[in-house]
Amino acid sequence: MREPAADTSQRLLDAAEGLFADRGYDGVSIRDIAAAAGVNVAAINYHFGGKERLYQVILERVMTAKRDRYLAALRAPRKASDEGLEDLLRAFFRTHFDDTLKSERGASFIKLLVRELHEGSRERRQIIQEQLAPLWTEFGQALREVVPGLDEAAAAWVAGSLHGQLVHFTMRWHRAPAPLAGGDQPHLVQALFPPLAEDVDRYIEQAVAHIVRFAAAGIRAVAGGRPAKEPS
Amino acid sequence: MREPAADTSQRLLDAAEGLFADRGYDGVSIRDIAAAAGVNVAAINYHFGGKERLYQVILERVMTAKRDRYLAALRAPRKASDEGLEDLLRAFFRTHFDDTLKSERGASFIKLLVRELHEGSRERRQIIQEQLAPLWTEFGQALREVVPGLDEAAAAWVAGSLHGQLVHFTMRWHRAPAPLAGGDQPHLVQALFPPLAEDVDRYIEQAVAHIVRFAAAGIRAVAGGRPAKEPS
DNA sequence: TGTACATCAGTGAACGCGCGTTCACTGATGTAC
DNA sequence: TGTACATCAGTGAACGCGCGTTCACTGATGTAC
Numbered sequence: 020m021r022e023p024a025a026d027t028s029q030r031l032l033d034a035a036e037g038l039f040a041d042r043g044y045d046g047v048s049i050r051d052i053a054a055a056a057g058v059n060v061a062a063i064n065y066h067f068g069g070k071e072r073l074y075q076v077i078l079e080r081v082m083t084a085k086r087d088r089y090l091a092a093l094r095a096p097r098k099a100s101d102e103g104l105e106d107l108l109r110a111f112f113r114t115h116f117d118d119t120l121k122s123e124r125g126a127s128f129i130k131l132l133v134r135e136l137h138e139g140s141r142e143r144r145q146i147i148q149e150q151l152a153p154l155w156t157e158f159g160q161a162l163r164e165v166v167p168g169l170d171e172a173a174a175a176w177v178a179g180s181l182h183g184q185l186v187h188f189t190m191r192w193h194r195a196p197a198p199l200a201g202g203d204q205p206h207l208v209q210a211l212f213p214p215l216a217e218d219v220d221r222y223i224e225q226a227v228a229h230i231v232r233f234a235a236a237g238i239r240a241v242a243g244g245r246p247a248k249e250p251s
Numbered sequence: 252m253r254e255p256a257a258d259t260s261q262r263l264l265d266a267a268e269g270l271f272a273d274r275g276y277d278g279v280s281i282r283d284i285a286a287a288a289g290v291n292v293a294a295i296n297y298h299f300g301g302k303e304r305l306y307q308v309i310l311e312r313v314m315t316a317k318r319d320r321y322l323a324a325l326r327a328p329r330k331a332s333d334e335g336l337e338d339l340l341r342a343f344f345r346t347h348f349d350d351t352l353k354s355e356r357g358a359s360f361i362k363l364l365v366r367e368l369h370e371g372s373r374e375r376r377q378i379i380q381e382q383l384a385p386l387w388t389e390f391g392q393a394l395r396e397v398v399p400g401l402d403e404a405a406a407a408w409v410a411g412s413l414h415g416q417l418v419h420f421t422m423r424w425h426r427a428p429a430p431l432a433g434g435d436q437p438h439l440v441q442a443l444f445p446p447l448a449e450d451v452d453r454y455i456e457q458a459v460a461h462i463v464r465f466a467a468a469g470i471r472a473v474a475g476g477r478p479a480k481e482p483s
Numbered sequence: 484t485g486t487a488c489a490t491c492a493g494t495g496a497a498c499g500c501g502c503g504t505t506c507a508c509t510g511a512t513g514t515a516c
Numbered sequence: 517t518g519t520a521c522a523t524c525a526g527t528g529a530a531c532g533c534g535c536g537t538t539c540a541c542t543g544a545t546g547t548a549c
Contacts, residue, residue: 027493043370045277049536059494064537066492133369137422138275138362144426155444176461178444183419184412190369191411194376212387212410229408229473236472237465259526281503291527296504298525 028066030056036077040127043134044074075146078135081128082150089114089154093161103165104238108231111158112185116223119189129189155182168242177238184234188226192219260298262288268309272359275366276306307378310367313360314382321346321386325393335397336470340463343390344417348455351421362425365418387414400474409470416466420458424451 034056038047049070053060067073092114097106119129135143159174169177191212266288270279281302285292299305324346329338351361367375391406401409423444 048534050534060536061495061538062493065494070536130370134366137365137369173461175444176457177465179419179423180416180462180465182444183415183417185415187411187415187418212407212414225408229405230412233409233412233469233473237469240468241461241465280501282501292503293505293528294526297527302503 027056027058027062030058031063031066031073032077032080035073036081037124037127039074039077040124040131043131075143078143078146079150082132082147085118085125085128086150086154088118090157093154093157104162104235105231107161107165108181108234109227112227112230113223115185116189116226120192120219120223126193130193133186133190162238166238166242169238173241177234177241180237181230181234184230188230192222192226259288259290259294262290263295263298263305264309264312267305268313269356269359271306271309272356272363275363307375310375310378311382314364314379317350317357317360318382318386320350322389325386325389336394336467337463339393339397340413340466341459344459344462345455347417348421348458352424352451352455358425361421365422394470398470398474401470405473409466409473412469413462413466416462420462424454424458 031052035047035052038051038055049060049063052063052073056062063070063073067076089111092110095110097103097110100106118125120126132147136147139147155178159171159178162177163169163171163174263284267279267284270283270287281292281295284295284305288294295302295305299308321343324342327342329335329342332338350357352358364379367379371379387410391403391410394409395401395403395406
């Protein structure tokens with residue numbers, strides 16, 4: 020009955036990634052992981068030196084993969100048009116929403132990611148930001164190519180504005196179809212700012228359409244417009 | 252040596268609020284709380300029926316206070332001007348940043364709030380949203396008064412865009428001046444999209460200026476502009 | 484080619500700790516008659 | 517006005533559980549001579 024089976028550490032990584040994505044670091048015990056991987060609890064310490072270390076290895080593995088997907092989308096040639104900005108935004112946003120809403124694994128992982136970004140230890144945030152930084156840097160450059168008046172500082176603020184919106188609209192969808200426990204009153208459960216939903220694809224369409232129009236105008240204003248007046 | 256002392260449950264609430272704000276729900280044990288309040292551990296169960304219940308009472312208490320502060324700012328008369336939208340945005344954003352960046356307690360609590368919003372139990376999110384909903388509803392109305400072409404659905408999407416940006420720029424400041432542990436390499440610690448900082452007040456000025464300009468243009472585009480073209 | 488030993492992946496059981504909760508109790512303050 | 521009892525705020529110690537980690541061990545696979 021001895022399986023050939025991928026080696027233990029690989030099985031641990033795969034099993035743990037799914038569990039961590041679904042339930043978060045604290046929501047998963049090493050006994051859960053060991054059981055899911057079909058190995059002994061002690062194997063986690065043997066191969067990775069502890070739960071935290073295993074988690075960080077997974078975090079890094081997932082982040083580099085994510086970064087590569089996004090960079091590929093950024094670098095894909097876009098047809099030249101007089102709406103270069105809109106096209107760039109659309110390509111980027113669509114990649115993000117597809118990645119975080121349509122893929123099962125990606126959907127689970129984005130929640131974990133947002134949490135780590137907001138309140139993870141410095142070590143964990145470091146891992147995430149090392150992957151995110153080049154991604155947003157490259158996006159900022161693409162942005163500046165396509166809207167000439169945008170200086171570097173402004174591009175950084177714009178990146179912040181975009182990131183904030185992406186996170187919000189992603190999490191808004193994830194919050195919406197919460198599994199109804201028995202005896203619940205679904206009409207009481209009101210997600211934040213109900214941009215309505217129907218199915219994922221329509222939601223993504225709406226979100227992308229809104230955010231492209233909103234952000235394109237915002238970016239052009241930040242790039243070219245006169246500074247907003249301060250109150251007297 | 253018997254103090255007159257506020258009654259136990261009040262002391263528990265006050266002590267627990269600070270601890271929860273600083274370290275989160277899981278980061279605080281009921282022994283910590285009892286010690287900080289100077290009472291017996293069993294008092295938490297006696298007065299509140301458990302740790303979770305105590306937490307929810309605090310969450311509700313803080314949220315209603317927050318909602319009231321924001322509503323007051325929204326309702327404060329703004330001088331009539333041809334920049335009604337900008338004025339409205341500025342008043343709202345400034346209130347938010349003052350509340351979450353300048354006040355010690357508010358600064359701690361916003362982290363906890365963001366976490367609960369993203370991954371709290373349904374019960375906890377319910378508490379938060381019951382306070383946030385009227386706030387954003389009223390903001391949406393004010394918005395629509397000041398920019399006539401904006402329909403209700405668009406206003407909801409705009410609210411999402413604004414909320415996302417507020418959260419991002421708030422958390423970005425909180426992440427920045429992370430306490431340096433001994434032996435750390437500060438230059439490695441790079442916060443997300445470094446809109447630079449200096450002191451809180453300057454950061455707030457910059458953030459408000461950016462987001463007002465960016466959002467005002469975005470809102471006007473969403474309200475009046477032609478729909479963005481879909482890719483062929 | 485054979486033997487002795489070292490290394491390595493992996494195991495099963497136990498350890499120790501911190502946690503939220505519970506239990507039996509105390510002393511002070513109502514309340515009924 | 518006095519007495520018996522009930523209620524209440526609050527306590528100290530113990531309980532039971534789940535957790536991550538550690539320990540002593542096994543069996544298979546190199547490696548040296």
